[in-house]
Amino acid sequence: NGRENALFGYLDRDGYRTYALESVDFDGEKATLFLKGKFGTERSRLELVPRASLAELAENIEISRLAAANRLAEAVNRAFPWTKLKRVFLGHSNGRFAHLVLEGGPLGEQGIVADVSGTLSPERLISAAVLWTERAASSRKNRLRKVFILAGMGKLSGVRRLHACLSPAFKEKIGVLSLKGAVDGETEDVSVKEMRSLTLDDLWKAKPPKISAVPDQGVGPLSGALSAIDPKRIDRLVARNGITLRFLGLPFARFRSLKEGERGWFGVESSKRIIDTGSAGELAELIDKLSEYRRHDSPNKQHLYYHARHEAWLESVLRRNIRRLDPGLILSPLYNQFRTARDRIDLLALRRDGRLAIIELKVALDNGMVFQAVDYWRRIELQRRAGVLAEARLFGIRKIADTPPLVYLAAPTTCFTSQTDTLAASVSNEIRIVRFELNEDWKRELKVLRVKG
Numbered sequence: 001n002g003r004e005n006a007l008f009g010y011l012d013r014d015g016y017r018t019y020a021l022e023s024v025d026f027d028g029e030k031a032t033l034f035l036k037g038k039f040g041t042e043r044s045r046l047e048l049v050p051r052a053s054l055a056e057l058a059e060n061i062e063i064s065r066l067a068a069a070n071r072l073a074e075a076v077n078r079a080f081p082w083t084k085l086k087r088v089f090l091g092h093s094n095g096r097f098a099h100l101v102l103e104g105g106p107l108g109e110q111g112i113v114a115d116v117s118g119t120l121s122p123e124r125l126i127s128a129a130v131l132w133t134e135r136a137a138s139s140r141k142n143r144l145r146k147v148f149i150l151a152g153m154g155k156l157s158g159v160r161r162l163h164a165c166l167s168p169a170f171k172e173k174i175g176v177l178s179l180k181g182a183v184d185g186e187t188e189d190v191s192v193k194e195m196r197s198l199t200l201d202d203l204w205k206a207k208p209p210k211i212s213a214v215p216d217q218g219v220g221p222l223s224g225a226l227s228a229i230d231p232k233r234i235d236r237l238v239a240r241n242g243i244t245l246r247f248l249g250l251p252f253a254r255f256r257s258l259k260e261g262e263r264g265w266f267g268v269e270s271s272k273r274i275i276d277t278g279s280a281g282e283l284a285e286l287i288d289k290l291s292e293y294r295r296h297d298s299p300n301k302q303h304l305y306y307h308a309r310h311e312a313w314l315e316s317v318l319r320r321n322i323r324r325l326d327p328g329l330i331l332s333p334l335y336n337q338f339r340t341a342r343d344r345i346d347l348l349a350l351r352r353d354g355r356l357a358i359i360e361l362k363v364a365l366d367n368g369m370v371f372q373a374v375d376y377w378r379r380i381e382l383q384r385r386a387g388v389l390a391e392a393r394l395f396g397i398r399k400i401a402d403t404p405p406l407v408y409l410a411a412p413t414t415c416f417t418s419q420t421d422t423l424a425a426s427v428s429n430e431i432r433i434v435r436f437e438l439n440e441d442w443k444r445e446l447k448v449l450r451v452k453g
Contacts, residue, residue, distance in 0.1 A: 006020075006021040007019065007020060007021060008020075008021045008033060008035055008046075019035035019036060019044070020035065020036040021033060021034075021035060022034045022035065022036050030047050030048060030049040030050075031047070031048040032045060032046070032047050032048075033045070033046045033047075033048065061095065062090065062095050065090055065095050065096070065098070065116040065117065066088070066090060066116075068098065068116040069088050069089075069090065069098035069099075069100070069114070069116050070088055071190075072098060072100065072112075072114050072116070072150065072179075073085050073088050073100050075179070075181075075190040075191070075192050076100060076102070076112060076150070076177075076192050078192075079191065079192035079193065080102070080105065080192075082104055082105050083102040083103065083104040083105050083110075084102065084103050084104045085100065085101075085102055086101045086102060086103050086109070087099075087100070087101040088100055088101075090116070091128070095116075095117075096115065096116065096117035096119060096120055097113055097114070097115065097116070097120070097128050098112075098113070098114045098115075098116040099111060099112070099113055099132070100112040100113075100114070101144070107145045107146050108143070108145045109143050109144055109145055110144060110145055110146045110147070110148065111132060111136070111144045111146075111147040111148070112147070112148045112149075112150050112177065113125065113128050113129050113132060113147060113148070113149055113150065114149075114150035114151075114179070115151075115152075115155070120155075121155070121158070121368060122151070122155050122158030122159040122161075122162055122371075122375075123158075123162065123368040123371035123372050123374075123375060124367065124368045124371075125149050125151060125155065125159055126149060126159060126162045126163060126166075126174075126371055127367045127368055127370065127371055127423055128367075129147045129148075129149045129174050130166075130170065130174065130422065130423055130426045131367070131419060131422060131423070132144075132147050133147045133170070133173045133174060134422050146172075146173055146174070146175055147173065147174050147175075148174070148175045148176065148177045148194070149163070149174065149175070149176050149177065150177045150179050150192065151176065151177070151178065151179060152178075152179045152180075153178070153179075153180065156176070156178050156179075156195070158375070159176055160176055160195060160198050161198065161203060161375070161378060162371055162374060162375060162378075163176050163197060163198065164197070164198035164199055164200055164202060164203055165200065165203075165371075165374050165377075165378060165427060165428050165431060166426055166427065166428060167425075167426060167427060167428050167429065170426045171197055175194060175195075175197070176194070176195040176197070177192050177193065177194055177195065178191075178192070178193045178194075178195050179191075179192055180192075180193075200428065200430060203378055203382065204381075204382060204385055206382060208382045208383045208385075208386040208388050209383070209388075210388060211383070211388055211389070211391075211392040211394075220243075220255060220257065220261075220262030221262065222255060222262050222264045222275060223236065223243050223245060223253070223255045223262065223264065226245055226253060226287075227245060229287060230247070230287075230291065232320075233247055233248050233291075233294075233316075234246065234247055235316055235319070241256065242254055242255050242256035242257070243255045243256075246312065246316060247287070247290040247291075247294055248290075248294050248295075248313050248316050248317070249309050249310075249311075249312030249313040249314070249315055249316040250268065250290070250294060250305065250308055250309050250312065250313070251268070252266060252267070252268050252286060252287075252290060253265065253266040253275070253283075254266075254272075263275075266279070266282075266283050266286060267286070268286070268290075268304065268305065268308070269304075289305060290305055293305035293306050294306055294313075295443070296441065296443035296444040297444075310363040310364075311346070311361050311362065311363050313363075313443065314361050314363055314410075314438075314442060315346050315347065315361055317442065317443070317446050318347065318359070318361065318410065318446065319331065319347065321446050322347070322349060324446055324447070324448050325359070325408060325410060325436050325448060326349075326351060326357070326408075328351050328352035328353075329349040329350070329351060329357060330349060330350045330351075330352075330395060330398070331347060331348070331349050332348050332349065332350070332394040332395055346359055346360055346361040347359035347361070348380070348394070350394075350395045350398060350400065351406075353401060354398070354399055354400055354401030354403075355401045355403050355405065355406060356380060356384065356389075356400060356401075356405035356406070357405060357406045357407075357408050358373060358376050358377055358380055358405050358406070358407050358408065359408045359410060360372060360373035360376065360407065360408070360409050360410070361410050361411065362409075362410075362411040362415050363411065363412060363415070364415065365414070365415050365417070366415070367419055367420075367423065369409060369411070369415070369420070370409070370420065370423040370424050370427070370433070371423065373407045373409060373433070374407070374427055374431060376407075377404075377405055377407050377431055380405050381404050381405060384400060384404075384405065404430060404431070404432075406432050406433075406434060407431060407432065407433045407434065408434050408436060409433060409434070409435045409436065410436040410438060411436075411437070411438060412437070412438050412439065412440045412442060413437040413438065413439070413440065413449055413450070414440065416435060416437055420435070424453070432453070433453050434451065434452070434453040435450075435451070435452040435453045436448050436450075436451055437449045437450040437451075437452070
C-alpha cells in the first residue's frame with residue numbers, strides 16, 4: 001500500500017519529528033515499527049504496546065523492590081542469627097533504598113541501608129546512611145545505635161573509601177557490610193560480612209593513576225573558524241580522540257587531525273554529518289538555532305538546545321568567570337585533557353597560595369553532591385601526594401603547595417538545604433568544604449550570593 005512512502009511522526013520538546021516507515025510487524029499484542037531517520041544514516045526500532053497506567057507501573061516496581069528488601073533481610077538474619085528483624089521498609093522518596101531495622105546483640109537496635117534498584121552509587125549510599133543516622137539521633141521513637149551500609153562487590157570498594165573520609169564521630173555510628181551473591185532468587189548462597197573500617201592513611205597506600213598529556217593538536221582551519229564565530233559562547237575541549245567545540249557547554253562539533261588534514265563532524269544528537277561544502281548550510285543553521293535557543297531568554301525553554309546539559313552550561317560560564325568564586329584562582333588550562341579515573345572533575349584550580357581547589361558544580365538538588373566532591377578530593381589528593389600532579393605540570397611553572405586540596409561546591413542557592421549541611425558536617429576535618437551559593441538566574445548573569453565554610 002505504498003509503504004515505502006509512509007511516514008511516522010511524533011511530537012517532543014524539539015517539535016514535530018518525522019521518520020520514514022520502512023516496515024511494520026504485528027504479533028497480535030504489540031506493533032514493531034522499523035524507522036529510517038534523516039539522511040538515511042539513523043535506523044531505529046520502535047515498539048508500540050498497550051498502555052499501562054503510571055500507578056500500576058509504580059506499584060509493580062515497589063512490590064519487586066520490597067521483595068528484594070525482604071530477601072536481603074533473610075541473608076542478614078542468617079549472617080547474624082543473634083539479631084531479630086524488626087522492620088523492613090523502602091525509602092520515602094523513590095523506593096530505591098531498602099531500610100532494615102534489627103534488634104539484639106551488643107549494639108541493640110541497628111539499621112541497614114541497601115540498594116534494591118541496582119542504580120545507586122556509593123556516594124548516594126553513604127549519603128543515605130548519614131541522613132538516616134541523623135534522623136534517628138533526633139527522634140525519640142527511633143533509637144538506632146548504628147547504621148550499616150550493605151554493598152555488593154561492584155560498589156563495596158567505593159563505599160569503603162568514602163567511609164574512610166568520614167569524621168571519627170560518624171565512623172562510630174556507621175559501618176559497612178559486604179554482600180556476596182545475588183538476591184534475585186534463593187538466598188542460601190548469599191553471604192553478609194562486616195568490613196574493617198579504612199583510615200585516610202589506608203587510602204594513600206593505593207597506586208595513583210598516571211596522568212599522560214594529550215598532544216597539542218593546534219587549532220585547525222575549520223575548528224578555528226567555528227570558534228571565532230562566537231568566542232564568548234563557544235569553547236574548545238581537547239581530548240585524545242580530537243577536539244570538541246561546545247556552545248555554552250553543549251557539544252555540537254568534533255574534529256580530528258588526520259594525515260590529509262583536519263576532518264570534522266557536527267550535530268547535537270546521535271546522528272552526525274561530515275563538515276564539507278555540501279553540509280555548510282546545515283551547519284550554519286545549527287549554529288543559528290543554538291544562538292536562538294541556548295540563551296537565558298530562549299523563546300522555547302522546552303527546546304533540547306536550552307534544557308540539555310545544564311551543568312556543562314554552568315561550567316562553561318564559570319570557566320570564564322572563575323574569579324567570582326575566589327579572586328586568586330587560576331584554572332588549569334590543561335585539565336580538560338586529563339581524567340582522574342572514569343569521571344572528569346568539573347573544574348580544577350590553583351589558588352595564589354598554591355593550594356588546589358576542586359570545584360564541583362550542580363544545577364539541581366542532589367544529595368550525592370557532597371560525597372561526589374569528597375571522592376574527587378580523594379583521587380586528587382592521592383595524585384598530589386605521589387607527585388603525579390607536579391610531574392604533569394598542570395599549572396605550568398606554578399608550584400602546588402604541600403597541602404590537601406580544598407573542595408568548592410558551587411550551585412544555585414536552592415540546591416543547598418539543611419541536608420547539605422548535615423552531609424558536609426559528617427566529613428573528616430581534613431577535607432575542608434566551602435560552599436558558594438549562586439543566583440538562580442545564573443544563565444543571565446552569574447553572581448555569588450553567599451559563601452559558607
